[in-house]
Amino acid sequence: MLQKTKILNVNITNETEKNILEYLFERIKKGTEKTFIITPNPEILIYANSHLDYQDKLNSANIALPDGVGLFFASGLLGEPLKERITGVDFIEKLCQEAQKKPLSMGFLGGKDGVAVRAINCLLKKYPWLDIVFVGEEWSEKGFMINDLRFKKEKDSKKFINHKSYLLNQSIDILFVAYGFPKQEEWIYENLPKIPVKAAIGVGGAFDYLSGNVQRAPYIIRFLGFEWLFRLIVQPWRWKRQLALLEFISFVLKQKFS
Numbered sequence: 001m002l003q004k005t006k007i008l009n010v011n012i013t014n015e016t017e018k019n020i021l022e023y024l025f026e027r028i029k030k031g032t033e034k035t036f037i038i039t040p041n042p043e044i045l046i047y048a049n050s051h052l053d054y055q056d057k058l059n060s061a062n063i064a065l066p067d068g069v070g071l072f073f074a075s076g077l078l079g080e081p082l083k084e085r086i087t088g089v090d091f092i093e094k095l096c097q098e099a100q101k102k103p104l105s106m107g108f109l110g111g112k113d114g115v116a117v118r119a120i121n122c123l124l125k126k127y128p129w130l131d132i133v134f135v136g137e138e139w140s141e142k143g144f145m146i147n148d149l150r151f152k153k154e155k156d157s158k159k160f161i162n163h164k165s166y167l168l169n170q171s172i173d174i175l176f177v178a179y180g181f182p183k184q185e186e187w188i189y190e191n192l193p194k195i196p197v198k199a200a201i202g203v204g205g206a207f208d209y210l211s212g213n214v215q216r217a218p219y220i221i222r223f224l225g226f227e228w229l230f231r232l233i234v235q236p237w238r239w240k241r242q243l244a245l246l247e248f249i250s251f252v253l254k255q256k257f258s
Helices: 017-030 042-050 052-059 069-077 088-098 115-126 183-194 206-211 219-224 227-234 236-257
Strands: 004-007 010-013 035-038 105-110 131-136 138-140 143-146 149-154 157-162 165-167 172-178 197-202
Touching (some): 004 069, 010 052, 017 035, 017 088, 017 197, 035 183, 042 052, 088 197, 105 115, 172 206
Parallel strands (some): 105 172, 172 197
Antiparallel strands (some): 143 165
16 A cells, blocks of 8 residues: 655655556556546645545545645655655656566547647657557547547557547556646546546646657756746746645645644
């Protein structure tokens, strides 16, 4: 069982990335229980604080990766420091690396304007052993719908072909859902029990980073905890969303001294 730390009434997994990966691969291997994974950051926790139904959905997750650096500092202030910060982008990359030794079928759902396709192409250059079952932007009661593109293996090569279809019975080990919060968490909560997927994780804007659409901060900036500032410089239109960080600090201080 994974240890947890509670921040603003949301359970956050307090383990090393190594332990979380071992736990996840073991659950996928057994296949007896499905795994719901979230990647909370301060903005998500602030939203959950005023949307208690959404908060309950977050707390039903088996794994809650501490994505935002604000969570890392808040946990220390609250006296229960997190062992490690684990971003959704880094976790996807780590899963891709581990898949060379532990085969893992993957699905990519969401993203706009073909960003998921570009993300997969970039990942395949780095990790040619990946077993990617499909990429698509929608899902219906018929199954996963692939809009115009379907990932296909032909002999020793992998490529996309034009083809509209539904995946009805294809089992997928892990599904990356990039609908943005709160939609992606709500979608996984509602649909994971009834779709042929062993694990699903909400990854927000990870496809943008993986595809190269959005430049990621250099490692040293991420290490120092200023990735949010770098992203604000690159995408200044996000300044309103950053106000949630101030509100988050206020709520954490209230939790600290209550």
